[in-house]
Amino acid sequence: MIGRLLALIRKEALAIRNDKKSLFVVIVPPLIQVLMFSFAATLEIKHIDLAVFDQDGTHTSQELIQNLKGSAYIQKLVRVGNNHEISELINTQQVLAVLVIPNGFGKEVLNAKANVQLLLDGRRSNTAQIAEGYLSSIVQTFFLSKQPVTRAVTIQTRFFFNPNLSNFWWIVPNLFGSITMIVAMLLTALSIARERELGTFDQILVSPLRPFEILVGKLVPALLISMLESILILLFAIYLFGVPLMGSLTILYTGVIVFLFSISGIGLFISAISNTQQQAILGSFVFLLPSILLSGFATPIENMPSWLQPLTALTPLKYYLILIKGVFLKDISWEIAWTLIVPMFFLGIVFMSITMIFFRRRSR
Structure with missing residues (x-):
């Protein structure tokens, strides 16, 4: 049995190596995606286009405008003179927000009762909410600086696990998980479908190999290549993006192996029911997109509807991302790791x- 299995593993590895186009697709683009998405996928807002409608025209309102201009978050500040200009700028998305400073603002500041209006483009809801926080903080800081006696409570903030709130520390571990999943999925999804297209699948079926041995032979090379890809991404994360690895490599790669095993099972199922490689690729993306959305990659699972949250338990990526971020940033113990593995x-x-059942049916 071992000899037959090793022969099939060697054959599958050679088939993957000789299929240059497929090998290129599953190896090179994911590495490029790590580099691109690490910079592109960010929730930070550093370039806000802001318009200001100053109805007060006093020294105090001008001082507030100068404070806004000096902020690192403001990319462009436009002065407007009427409501029509405000509507035009927001409708054409030339600005994200408009700050309206009403008449009497300067006097109200001295009386500690000042009000301003902030208008935001709701079409960019997430960006608008973050920008609101930045702009409100600037206005509040300016207001407090003008009070003769400041009695505000000073909040000393400390962020655990990511003290500088580096976007790379958040996005790169997530990409480590999702891109590794894509590689494993595509490699296994193409394996049996490739045999059917080349006409060699029937030859494997009439060989002494049993269905379980065939699946294991397809599984092992894909796992090894995916492991190699994960090592490259890990090196990128540590040495290129400066993400700290606080935890154990043993825990990390135990989780990687188990995760790749679970994803490869899905990939082999897709491959078993596909007649062509094109069908296998399309079938893979039917699974990949919902898996990424339900994993908590982009939005917290707690924010999802209550009826949808139980479905996230069927997504291996959910547990994998928690494990990866725990190893990278928190140094989690085996006790916690096992609850995810x-x-x-x-x-x-x-x-x-399930793959074994369908594979046996398709093999008859």
């Missing part, structure tokens, strides 16, 4: 069992 392993067993 075991569900991934269980899902992998379920997916492989």
Whole structure:
């Protein structure tokens, strides 16, 4: 059995190596995506286009405008003179926000009762909410600086696990998980479909190999290549983006192996029901997009509707991302790691069992 299995693994590895186009697609683009998405996928807002409608025209309002101009978050500040200009700028998305300083603002500041109006483009809801926080902070700081006696409470803020709120520390571990998943999925999804297209699948079926051995032979090379890809991404994360690795490499790669096993089970299932590589690729993306959305990659699971949250438990990427960020930033223990590794392993067993059933039916 071992000899037959090793021969099939060697054959599959050679098939992957000789399929230059597919190998290029699953190796090179993911590495490029790590570089691109690490800079592109950010929730930071550093370039706000702001318009100001100064109805007060006093020294105090001008001082506030200068404070806004000097902020690192403001890219462009435009002065407007009427409501029509405000509507035009927002409708054409030339500005994200408009600050309206009403008449009497200078006097109200001295009386500690000043009000301003902030108009934001709701079409860019997430960006608008973040910009509102930045602009409100600037206005509040300016207001407090004008009070003769400041009795405001000073809040000393400290951020655990990411003290500088570096975007790379958040996005790169997430990309480590999602891109590794894509590589493993595509490699396994193409494996059996490739055999059908080349006409060699029937030859494997009439060989002494049993269905379980065939699946294992398809699984192992994909796991090894995906592991290699994950090592390259790990090196990028540590040495290029400066993400700290606080935890154990043993915990990390135990999680990587179990996660790749669970994802490969899904990839082999897609491959088993696909007749062509094109069908396999399309089938992979039917799974990949919902998996990324339900994993908590971009939005917290707690913010999802209550009826949708239980479905996230069926997504191996959910546990994998928690594990990765825990190892990178928190130095989690084995006790915590097992609570994430075991569900991934269980899902992998379920997916492989379903794949075995469909593979046997398609092989008859």
